[in-house]
Amino acid sequence: MHWIALQWSLDAQAEAGAATAAADAMPTPEALGWWALRYTPHVCWLDEALMLEVSACERLWGGRSSLMRQLLNENPVPATAVLRGAQGATSLEALARLRLFVREEKRPPEIPAGLPLDTLSAAREHLDALARLGCRSWGEVAALPRGGLSRRFGAELRAALDIAWGLRPESHAWLTLPDVFEQKLELPALAETAPELMWSANRLLSALQIWLRARQRGARALELEWTLDLKRFNGVNLPPTQQIAVRTAEPTQDLAHLRRLLSEKLALATLAAPASWLKLRSLETDPWAGASTSFLPEDNRKGDKLHEMVERLSVRLGAMQVLVPRARADHRAEHTQAWQPALRTVQPDQPAPSKARRETQAEASQPDAIYPPWLLPQPLLLEMDGERPCYGGPLSKLIGPQRIEAGWWGGKEDGGQPAMRDYYVAESPEAGLLWIFRERPLARFSAGEVRWYLQGFYA
Structure with missing residues (x-):
């Protein structure tokens, strides 16, 4: 021994x-x-x-x-x-x-x-x-x-x-590594404001980093909980604890990044009463693949990563103030994407998307090569010169038609009425290349007014 x-x-x-x-x-x-x-x-x-x-x-x-x-x-x-x-x-x-x-x-x-x-x-x-x-x-x-x-x-x-002297064997209670991180400590003094909790939260974050490295995991979601020292304040019954949750877009073991996120979150929190205990718990972790570096100097730039900056801004400004586009499985151009918070609040027990759903999202995230880089939020009805649509002069059709039929599966809650369209790439004497479409009548042999719409612009 x-x-x-x-x-x-x-x-x-x-x-x-x-x-x-x-x-x-x-x-x-x-x-x-x-x-x-x-x-x-x-x-x-x-x-x-x-x-x-x-x-x-x-x-x-x-x-x-x-x-x-x-x-x-x-x-x-x-x-x-x-x-x-x-x-x-x-x-x-x-x-x-x-x-x-x-x-x-x-x-x-x-x-x-x-x-x-x-x-x-x-x-x-x-x-x-x-x-x-x-x-x-x-x-x-x-x-x-x-x-x-x-x-x-x-x-x-x-x-x-x-x-x-080695005449009797030793007996000890060996330490083991828990499956889920959860640490609690008593504050050295009552904390009256949320930023004061960071002084003790640093100890818990240091322990979290050690646990993550030992488990070879990266943190995705954490919860910081504090115990209130009062049960009643100004005649109002108080809950026993308060908590905030911090989530990251990618698994991380970076203590400095987690500390900044937690500090930003605490700066927006208000304590209902002085706090006496603090507890940090891991809500969601992912396997940690480690950090990969490149031999090329331009790939090893100093400074914060993009997703870390987005996470801090989301916490500081609010989740609905920092949005990112998400592809949707819809061929109608005005419904091919939706905007969602960059810092998604996905619950840790939410099931992962099925294989069919992932394939549909992958197909929706691949834009058509004919799509212009700038789309209008809503199609613009074009004036007609006889049978030719006009926008800065009569338009000349160059490429098309590209026929779509979409939106038949839902109503207004799913993006409006069904669309039956023929898309063209057209040229305007003043505006350059445009992306336009013609509405087709719903009935095969109905004879009605043909309407043309402007959908997007080419650079």
Whole structure:
């Protein structure tokens, strides 16, 4: 068996502002355990230290020294927090050596017999009594009669010494990685405004990033919930909690982007009462394929990605203020697309579209080559010069007809009346190339007035 003990502490020489920021960004203890699961499946917390049992996997990391360097170099805590580590044959020995390292004391020549008694957790409540017996090290206590030691100081101290000398197996509650991220913490002080929640939300976001990397997932939807400290305010009953949801167009592990989205959302929120607890939960995640980069410099431009900017604007201005076109399976030109919010609020349990629906959407998203780049919102009725339509002069038909019959399946709620049209590319003496169509009568042999419409312009 071989154990590694790790402990994080804030840098005493750091400035007060930097130390406070580091404390706010410090991941939760559970999240630090998730980070350690990258190196070994046997991870647990023992008092103030995170313990890793690495005897079965240390060779995969190039040996003990190489593994220790990787742990120190890949510290998940901000730079102002110092990571200290120590090793030992048992968890108690590694923890004791870590405590000596933190106190800047030298390692005794004999391990574990020479270790100071105050580095053993099971002996701390009996230090005064053991000191009067002349015992100041692990070895001196272990030399006492077993029966008398257990009767006077309890079986826990004797069991700890047996573990330290390898006479009894260790038993620990190993950490596991949950399937869904959900972390809760108590605020250091009551938050009266929503932006104040970001100070504590940073810790939860740091834990979320560790969980996403360990699970190899990308976040698509998150929910931040806070507990209200009052049940009634100004004579109005209050709900126990309030929450906001944040969604992204693409899976992401970018902590800075999630922090900006959450900050924008909180800036628009209003707390019904002071908040005392904060909880972050993952609503939807997708498998993370990783980030791909290109050797071409123009493909690796600095700055925010387009979808990240659109998401921030949607949160800041409102979902209905930032719209994107969506193709529709309809051959009527004025109904081939619809506008929807760029940041879609799709529920995580909504089923995925069927294969037939995806194929229909794919066909609808492929515009016809004859379509002009500029379409009118509604067709414009053209004047007639005899039998020729006019727009800036009589029109000359160049290409056509392209015949469509669409809209027969619905009524006004589905886009209006059915359309029976013949489309042409025509040339105007003043306006250039136009896209026009002629309405065909609904009855095959009906003789009525032929009406021509202007649908779009060519550049």
